[in-house]
Amino acid sequence: MTDDPGRSAFERRSTPPGRGRPNADSRPVVAIDVDGVLNPxxxxxxxxxxxxxxxxxGPSPTGAQVTGVIWLHPQHGAWLRELADQGADLVWCTSWGQLANSWLALRLGLPTDLPVIDxxxxxxxxxxxxxxxxxxxxYTGQRPVxxxxxxxxGKDPDEATRRTAAGTPTLLVPIDPGIGLQRAHIDQVATWLRSLPARAEVHHPPRRPATRTRHGGLEPRVKPAGGIHASGAHPGAPWSDRVVPAPEPEHGVDEEPTERLSVGDPVLRKSRLLSRQCDTCVFRPGNLMQLSGGRLRDLVNQTLRDESFIICHETLPYAGPANNAVKPAICRGFADRYSTQALQVxxxxxxxxxxxxxTITKSPESDGTVADETRH
Incomplete structure (x- = not known):
């Protein structure tokens, strides 16, 4: 399909990728929320x-009938159209869904067919x-957004910085829900749009060699630290070569196993994450795992470099004789402190x-060390 020359420039710019222009279009996208932004x-x-x-x-996004008052500013539509006139594509990114087009757009003076992010x-x-x-x-791929x-x-700005550094300019504009979208926000976005290159280069990060798994997915085959293969949410997860098991005590394991670990639940097709830190979490104060100086720091730095995550040592197969009831799971201490590509995906x-x-129960003859604890 080609653009209709009779349509306005604004309407042509608002066409979703794949409709009237190539998907690789580098035009910037402005994603608009409703509640708290257009409706304080x-x-x-x-x-x-x-x-x-x-x-x-009328109906809510879930289909339930609702009644209420929506507060809209008569200038918001014109302000947003200014950004479109600078070459940006407006899209709705809101739980309002298609109601943003069918109900809000008419009252704001915006087109009623803007793309809606699901x-x-x-x-x-x-x-x-x-x-x-x-x-x-x-949806936006490598287009500026x-x-x-x-x-x-709290973790979103760091991701926006990483995306920008990797060649995908990303600007987050937090809005005070008590006052909604203000002129200063529009000016900020307009300045940012003017700072973009005329046409951004599309950045394609290098892909690592992969092999076909028995499940049919592509999965890198690299041995992570600790001598253990591990995998993420499901077979073929792209981060499965970069999962780091939490360390055992210096004296705890004579020979490391080489079986493939997975934190993926094959039934729910979700990844197991501990609901809280385990009793001997390496991130608890006091060096409960008796790690040598700098070992935890090195482990965390390696995991962050690999954009991966740490598997809780208490959930590893060799953690204890009564450990069979708890399968490998992501360390809660790590997940609460760090954000990596693997966790985001x-x-x-x-x-x-x-x-x-x-749970850890001390044996009657225990001297209080980790080696005397049983896990169940």
Missing amino acids: DRPSTARALGYLPHHYD VGEGGGVRFGRQPKLGPLYR VVLDDEIG IERLFGFVEVDPP
Whole structure:
């Protein structure tokens, strides 16, 4: 299909990738949330700032009938069109879904066929991240992207910095939900858009050699630290060569096993994550695992370089005779402190299932050391 010459420039720019232009288009994308951005959550403040009330009586994104007041600013549509006039494509990234086009767009003076990112019921921050960004980034690929949202996780800015450094300019614009989108936000985005190259280079990171698994997926075959093969959420997960088991005590293991570990639940097709830190977590104070100086630091640095994660030592097959009930799971101490590509991919594409760590019971003759503990 080709662009209709009779359509306006704005309408042509708003066409989703694949409709009227190639998918590799490098035009920047401005992703727009609704609640807290276009619809502030403080009515008294909204009225003072020039927002107008609009009565809504219709289906919610889930299909339930809802009634309420939506506060919209009469200038927001014009402000957003300014960004489109600078060459940006506007998209909805909101749990409103298609209602943003069918109900909001008419009242804001925006086209009623803007692309809508499927974020489900969306909203909220989990594990320090805004879940809507996953489907948004998959949609935009390597195109520059601006995010206008009132809920941005504490780990999201670091990811935006990494994306930008890797050749995908990413700007997060946090919005105060009490006052919503302001002129200063539009000016910030406009300045950022002007700073972009005329046409961004598409960056293709090098791919590592891979082999075909027995499940049919492609899986790199590299032995990680510790001499153990490990895998992520499901067979063929691309990070499966970069998983690091948490260390055992210096005297704890004479010979390391070489079986392939997996934190993936084959039934739920989610990755196991401990619901809390285990009793001897290497991230607890006191060096409970009696690690030599600098070993934990080296382990963490290696894992961060590999963009991977750490498997809890208490869930490893050789952790204890009563460990069979707890399968390998991601260390909660690591996941709560660090964000890596592997953890991000698992969360956005597959999800986690939380499992309790093994409980540790001291034997009657125990002298209080780790070696005298049993796990069950």
